[in-house]
Amino acid sequence: MTISITSILARMFASATPIALAGIGGLFGERSGISNIGLEGTMLLSALAAAVGTHFSNDPWIGLTCGMVCGLLVSLLHAFLSITVKVDQIVIGLVINIFSANASVYLLSVFFRNKGASPTITKLPYVSIPFLRDIPGMSEIFSNISVLTILAVVIMLIAQFLLYQTRFGLHVISAGQNAKAAFVMGVKVKRTQYLSVLIGGLCCGLAGSYLSISYLNMFVKNMVSGRGFIAIAAILIGRYNPVGVMLASLFFGLADASQIALQGTVSIPNEFVQSIPYVLTILVVTVNEWRTRKLSPV
Amino acid sequence: MKKNVFLALLMVAILLFAYACAPATVESTTPDDTQSAEAVSEEPADAAADEIAAADVKVGLVLTGTLGDQSVNDQAYAGLMYCEENYGVQVKAVECTDASMYAEAAQKFCEEGYNLVVFNAFSQEEALRTVAPAYPDVAFMILDTVVDDIANVACFTYATQEVSFLAGVLAARKSTTGVIGFIGGMEIPTIQKYQKGFEEGVAYVNAEGTVIAKYVGNDGNAWNDPATAKSLTLDEIANGADVCFHAAGGSGLGLIEACNEKGVYSIGVNIDQSHLAPDTVLTSALTRGDVAIQIFVKSYLDGAVLTGHTTLNCANDGVGLVESSFFTDDDKAIIADITAKIISGEIKVTNVMDY
Numbered sequence: 001m002t003i004s005i006t007s008i009l010a011r012m013f014a015s016a017t018p019i020a021l022a023g024i025g026g027l028f029g030e031r032s033g034i035s036n037i038g039l040e041g042t043m044l045l046s047a048l049a050a051a052v053g054t055h056f057s058n059d060p061w062i063g064l065t066c067g068m069v070c071g072l073l074v075s076l077l078h079a080f081l082s083i084t085v086k087v088d089q090i091v092i093g094l095v096i097n098i099f100s101a102n103a104s105v106y107l108l109s110v111f112f113r114n115k116g117a118s119p120t121i122t123k124l125p126y127v128s129i130p131f132l133r134d135i136p137g138m139s140e141i142f143s144n145i146s147v148l149t150i151l152a153v154v155i156m157l158i159a160q161f162l163l164y165q166t167r168f169g170l171h172v173i174s175a176g177q178n179a180k181a182a183f184v185m186g187v188k189v190k191r192t193q194y195l196s197v198l199i200g201g202l203c204c205g206l207a208g209s210y211l212s213i214s215y216l217n218m219f220v221k222n223m224v225s226g227r228g229f230i231a232i233a234a235i236l237i238g239r240y241n242p243v244g245v246m247l248a249s250l251f252f253g254l255a256d257a258s259q260i261a262l263q264g265t266v267s268i269p270n271e272f273v274q275s276i277p278y279v280l281t282i283l284v285v286t287v288n289e290w291r292t293r294k295l296s297p298v
Numbered sequence: 299m300k301k302n303v304f305l306a307l308l309m310v311a312i313l314l315f316a317y318a319c320a321p322a323t324v325e326s327t328t329p330d331d332t333q334s335a336e337a338v339s340e341e342p343a344d345a346a347a348d349e350i351a352a353a354d355v356k357v358g359l360v361l362t363g364t365l366g367d368q369s370v371n372d373q374a375y376a377g378l379m380y381c382e383e384n385y386g387v388q389v390k391a392v393e394c395t396d397a398s399m400y401a402e403a404a405q406k407f408c409e410e411g412y413n414l415v416v417f418n419a420f421s422q423e424e425a426l427r428t429v430a431p432a433y434p435d436v437a438f439m440i441l442d443t444v445v446d447d448i449a450n451v452a453c454f455t456y457a458t459q460e461v462s463f464l465a466g467v468l469a470a471r472k473s474t475t476g477v478i479g480f481i482g483g484m485e486i487p488t489i490q491k492y493q494k495g496f497e498e499g500v501a502y503v504n505a506e507g508t509v510i511a512k513y514v515g516n517d518g519n520a521w522n523d524p525a526t527a528k529s530l531t532l533d534e535i536a537n538g539a540d541v542c543f544h545a546a547g548g549s550g551l552g553l554i555e556a557c558n559e560k561g562v563y564s565i566g567v568n569i570d571q572s573h574l575a576p577d578t579v580l581t582s583a584l585t586r587g588d589v590a591i592q593i594f595v596k597s598y599l600d601g602a603v604l605t606g607h608t609t610l611n612c613a614n615d616g617v618g619l620v621e622s623s624f625f626t627d628d629d630k631a632i633i634a635d636i637t638a639k640i641i642s643g644e645i646k647v648t649n650v651m652d653y
Contacts, residue, residue, distance in 0.1 A: 007536040011529045018525075109395065113366030116548055120555075120574055215525050216555055220548040222522035225515075256526070260533050263512040271516055 008257045010141045014215055016253030017149045018043070018207040018224075022231035023238065023245040024152070024159050025203020029075075031163070031240055032196035033176040034082055037093030038074070039204055040228025041100030046071040046208030048104045051118045051219035052111050060124045060213045067209035068202055074100075075201020079194045097228075105221050118219040124148065124209075148210045152246070155203065159242035172196050207231070233281040239288065252277050352386040352599055355414070358407030359391040359591075360400055362419040369569050370587055374418035374441075377588025381595040400425035408433040414598055417441065418587055426451065437603045439594045441587045444607055452597075452604040454590040457611035458488075459495030460640050461583040462543075463647045464612075464619050465565050466499020467636055468581060469541040470507050471629060472563055479534035479542035480511040481527055481553050484520040489513075490650045492545035492567075492583075498647055502636075510534045514549045524552030531556035541565065541580065554579060563624070570620045582620045589616045613641045 022039050029036045036042075046067040053066030078096060082089045109115045126144050133142040163169040171192045174182040183189050207227070212219045230252055237251070238244030259273040359378050361371045375391055382389045390412075392403040400422045407415050408429065415436055417426050420443035430438045430448050439452040446453060469478045478500055482489040493511050500507045512530045514520040527549040531542055535556065542557050543565040544550035550567060551574065557564035558575035566572065566582030590610055597604040610616020619633060639645040 004536055007533060011533065014525075014529060106395070109364050113364050114369070115363040115367060116369055117551055211525055216528060216552060218524075218551060218555075220522055220524045220551055222519065223524055223548075225519035225523040225526070257529070260512070260526075260529050263530070264510060270513070274516070 004261075006137050006140045008254070008261050009138075011257035011260055012250060012253040013141060013145065013149055014253070015256040016249040017146065017152050017215075018210045018227050019231045019234050019252055020152045020246050020249035021148070021155065021207035021210065022200075022204050022228060023234040023249055024156055024242050025200040025207075026231055027235045027238070027240050027242065027245055028159070028163070028172060028196040028199040029193075030235055031176045032172045032193045033179055034079070034193050034197050035089045035093065036075070036078055036197060036200055037090060037229075037232060038078055038096030038100075039200070039231050040224055040226065041093075041097035042071055042074045042078075042201055042204040043208035043211070043228050044100045044104050044222070044224045045074055046205040047212040047223060048107060048118075048208075048219050049205075050209035051121055051212040052107075054121045054213050055111070055118060058122060060122050063121070063213050064124060064206075064209050067213070068205035071201040071203070071205025071208065072198055073201075075197050075204065078201070079197040083190055083193050083197070101222060104219075108219065108221065116221055118212075120217045121213065123217045124214045146210065146214045148206060148214050151206065155206075156242045156246045163242065168192070168195070204228070230277070233278070236288075237281055237284045251280075350599055350601060353388070355385075355387040355595075355599065356410075356412040357381060357387050357389045357414040357416065357595055358404070358410075358412040359389070359416045359418065360403045360407070360422065360425070361391055361393050362400075362421055364393045364395060365391075368573065370418055370441075373569055373587045374416070374591060377586075377591035378416070380588060380592055385595060385599055387595060387599070397421065397425075401428045404429040404438075405432075408436050412436065414439070414595060414603075416591055416594070418591075437594075437598060437605075439590070439604070441590055442585075446607045449605060452594055452606065452608060454587075454594075454608050454610050454616070456585040456617055457609050457647075457649070458545075458583070458585060458617065459491050459498075459647045459649045460612045461585070461617035461619065462492045462495030462545075463499035463502070463640065463645070464633055464636060465543050465581065465583045466496040466501075466509075467503050468499075468619065468625075468629060468633065469496070469543060469563075469565060470500040470503035471632070472580060472624070473504075473507065473541045475538045475540050476504055476507045477534075477538035477540065478507060478509050479531060479539035479553075480509050481530050481534075481542065481544045481546050481550065482511065482513045483546035483549055484516060485513045487651050489545050492543075494650050495647050496543055502645070510537060510539055514546055521547035521549055523549045524555070526552070528552035528556040532560070535560045535562055543567070543583070566620075572620065572622060579622070580624050581622050584618050584620060586610065586616050586618070589614065611640075612637050 022043055026036055026039050049070035050063040050067030054060045054063030078092055081087045081092045105115050112118050124147055126146055128143040133139050171187045174187055175189045175192045179189050211223055234245050234248040237248035255277045259270055262273055263270045363371050365371055365375055378389045378391055381387050394400055394403055404415050415438050417440040423443050426440050430451050434450055437450055441454050444453050445451050480493055480496055482493055497509045500509050514523055514527050527546055531553040541563040542553055544553040545567050554564045554574045558578045563580040564578055565580050568585050570582045572579040594604055
């Protein structure tokens with residue numbers, strides 16, 4: 001059996017897309033000082049909303065809108081509880097995850113009378129990119145790519161611009177670094193934080209929709225399967241900046257794709273290959289922390 | 299004021315939730331409930347071998363979820379309906395939306411004088427163990443797990459290696475590349491049993507054939523991660539696989555989607571999965587809970603109710619392939635022939651769980 005590089009790269013983009021979407025959205029919340037470990041649950045409910053929307057309208061674009069609206073609503077709840085009510089952010093994130101895991105199964109049975117999976121539905125289109133598809137060896141990837149994978153790249157560029165080139169981005173960063181100082185300087189801290197968390201919700205909506213109406217054609221119970229947490233790891237490895245998070249997501253995607261291709265072909269146990277990204281996460285975080293500590297005067 | 303409104307809303311929410319959780323009775327088919335109620339409780343489950351009047355026998359089914367799941371619950375319900383039509387027993391099924399409802403529903407059946415109570419999934423074992431000892435006159439059965447230490451309980455497990463062997467035979471016959479894919483949920487004995495049987499089936503037809511076997515994961519997510527299963531399948535297809543089989547629960551739906559996208563055959567598992575992709579699902583390796591229910595009810599009517607452990611295999615029709623339009627006459631003949639050889643013991647399929 002041969003291991004095809006093109007095939008690995010195609011798998012890499014497929015695995016990286018939901019992680020990148022959730023990660024790039026999620027980093028705004030982190031940057032503004034609001035941690036959201038509820039990305040996983042937000043993605044799960046959005047994936048279901050996208051499937052339900054698509055099933056009943058028979059139009060995946062309406063489904064995508066439903067997924068995005070659902071992501072916004074769940075993150076609005078997170079924002080309200082953590083910014084206005086000031087409940088512990090980690091607790092709310094956990095609650096959202098546990099709630100979503102159960103609520104999604106309940107809603108699944110309400111909409112489809114089935115607690116395991118939705119019926120098959122129409123998918124968002126896969127497109128072919130001119131020029132890129134002509135690169136030798138890359139045609140398999142770029143002649144059949146999800147619109148949401150392309151959108152992830154566009155969102156990365158927008159996020160990079162928004163964070164570093166606009167007043168809003170400056171407010172986000174200052175709110176996260178020192179909320180009191182930012183407030184004194186006239187930054188509307190709460191509004192900035194709300195917007196940041198909502199951006200995360202919107203992107204989680206896209207990430208969830210990618211799973212249920214783009215890569216697959218149905219919702220399956222618990223289908224996010226930890227990708228929301230990997231997105232948080234990608235935010236850490238990407239050092240809270242959009243391009244970095246995208247690169248980290250691609251790295252996770254590559255690790256996943258390699259694991260898939262290597263299974264059964266080499267004598268390394270696949271559990272070992274699967275654990276590499278997480279070992280790396282710990283390493284990167286440790287090194288980052290250590291460097292920051294060394295620089296700080298206290 | 300605000301607080302009161304919030305509390306009121308909360309209470310409404312709780313009430314709605316409680317309402318949603320109440321067990322829903324699916325069907326009560328008997329026209330005259332009063333008459334039958336008198337007839338029941340007199341006869342103990344293990345009554346003497348004399349013929350039992352079928353019309354007086356009541357069978358209750360505790361479902362693990364709701365009907366319409368196109369999975370184990372619909373399958374068990376079909377078995378129950380079969381018993382009603384063909385044996386003339388009275389039947390009733392209860393849908394449970396929550397695990398806490400299993401024991402309660404079973405208890406209610408016992409109180410109402412049901413003779414037979416059926417649990418259709420291993421997840422109900424705890425409920426069975428609570429209820430069964432308290433009602434020694436009622437006969438219980440459970441599917442897909444071994445409970446052989448309670449006198450009035452019959453349990454059924456599947457000889458999945460046998461049906462996987464048949465699936466392997468068919469896969470090897472349909473493959474033009476000689477490369478066949480397998481995706482398991484987690485690398486555990488119950489799934490390796492499928493893989494081993496499948497590989498032996500492929501080798502039986504095509505000694506040169508290769509099975510690429512890959513697994514979704516190592517934790518609970520392994521059964522609910524169709525995206526990873528799809529990637530695994532696409533990789534297998536890229537390596538030449540043109541028929542793929544799965545034993546990966548919800549993840550397996552990703553395999554069927556991948557095969558459909560690439561236009562190669564897939565083989566479903568447990569229930570007939572052809573509705574997911576009618577053009578590419580070759581067949582499904584059935585594990586027939588409905589047959590178990592028939593066997594159980596029949597044994598009661600014959601006066602010797604089953605207890606202890608029964609294996610559902612090719613011999614009692616408890617496992618088997620779905621015959622689809624992709625089957626040629628040759629395929630049908632060969633599958634029938636091999637099934638007969640498995641039953642007679644001429645072909646011995648390895649069961650990795652036999653130690």
